[in-house]
Amino acid sequence: MKARAFSILGNLVVLAAGLAVLFGLPAYGETYLIINSTIFAAFAILALSLALIWGYAGILCFGQAAFFGLGGYTYAVTAINMGDTTVPALLAVLVPAAFAALLGYFMFWGRISDVYLGVITLTVSLIFFRFINQTAGEQWNIGDAPLGGFNGIPATPILNWPARPGDQLAPEDVFSLSVGLLLIVYFCCKALLATSFGRVIVAIRENETRAELLGYDTRVYKLAIFVIGGALAGLAGLLFANSVFVSPTMFSLPVSGQIIIWVIIGGLGTLIGPIIGCILMQFLTNYLGTLSQLKGFGWVDPNLVLGVLLVIFVLAVPKGLTALVTDAWRGLKGLAVRRPAAAPQPSERASD
């Protein structure tokens, strides 16, 4: 009963915080902060996608960047060709999902697992990266949209209000859309994990053979969650394309690595953890970047500081920030609640 109350309270806290950011930030923040926050929200959805498939289904995907980039590129290419962004926005979610279905079929029906799956997904995202990187030139145009090679597609059309092609969203509206979508996606994922589908997914993560012996076709369930993860990553790519621009670095290895880092720092096996980890790391990276530009701080290389912090973090906080918070909370509760001393038990020794 208590646990139920706490989890409802937790959800309400997250909802309140999310709504505060959604309505509070545009009122008080400057445009620079709003645009940065849109990017953070897009990355948070990306972190959520990996949190779902890795934390809850046990699929270590090293290549979420592939779906991220695919979503961004699909949106950019179709929006430039079509003019109205309603269909491209849908396609930006559906095309990565379809590709995830294909890749998932290829992998899960082959019973590929853990590190080999990681390498295959890594390789796939690298294939995209290498291939798109060399698509400069006229022969690589899709309709009106140049793929642009290493430079990417700079003039990505911003989303417009559905079915009103001339009426584009202002940066504040894109921000509201991103944060709103983040909240909706977070609570939908929570709801999904509470259904029996979610239960089976967790069972598969715990022991796949046992889940199979209980009668579930684990390949189908893994494929389904993988497709959902791909769709979420595509959505993140769509939002990213609207706030920054589309380039092959969306497919690159550092992006895939960063997603994994966010999930590990936030806490593998939770949903809110990776979001917090992502936002924290983004803040830290930005802060270190601006710090290293100041006089006298030239030695502060963002990579160096970040790397050292990560190593210290792993040695000190192995289970992630969420576990740290919950352990601290439990520790405090233990201190606060004094149990009455147990009454001495009557001796139960048989008399000799």
Added chain:
Amino acid sequence: MDYVVILLLQIGSAIASLVLLSIGLAVIFGMMRVINLAHGEFLMLGGYAAITAYNLGVNLWIAMIVVAPVTVGLFGALVERLVIRHLYGRLIDTMLATWGLSLAMIGFVTVVFGNTVSGISAPLGSFQIGAYRTGVYELFLILVAVVLLLSGWLVLRYTRLGLIARGTMQNAGMAAALGTNPSAVYAVTFAVGAALSGLAGGLLAPLSGVVPTIGAAYIAKAFITVISGGAAILSGTAIAAALLGTINTVATFAFTSVLGEVALLVAAVVLLRLLPQGITGRFFRRAL
């Protein structure tokens, strides 16, 4: 005719460079199942060590073959002591720690050496085959790769050190019960793997120059080769490198070099799909 010879030489060179890139990672991953995401940075460090030593006046060959492995081996031993030894058996934590290590190394080298490309020209000049010229250095690299694989096999098969290493790899608990010290074995293995990576980085430095971020280009290829190779350290890496290197070179000759890379990656995906445990998970299972 000379076109075929050049093609064969290029294939050999591609295989040799894949072997060099992957052998350090194969030793570390094969022995301890540690996913060392900083492997590319060890290579980069080896390259910088070689170039710095050469610029300080050390003979080029000594710089590449002695200074680079020793520097990186010592650094690897330090890293193992400070960081990795606390994390054995914790796959995810080693990934995070080695990723942090790679970022820290890139940052450190950027601060010390700057962001520009430094390089040395490939020694040994070139020789003529029919209408084409090719570098003698590439032949040297093929020789080095063969020597490395052979000496690795000799050490693992015929020396006491190799026996202890193989035993610890198969069953660490049993090896401990029989009197060896697994943590000492792991420390030595990590240092040896790091030294091999440093050697590879030093040897490959004349071909591509070094930038702090060159590790990222190496690590993917090294990982793919090692995982496709499977559990056996030497034969797995050799066979995987042979297959992938051949496909890469043939595709490069047929199309462009980028499509050659893409062909290598696609081949790796298909290989892993067909042989989910790597090549030596299915064939040559008892090999070294």
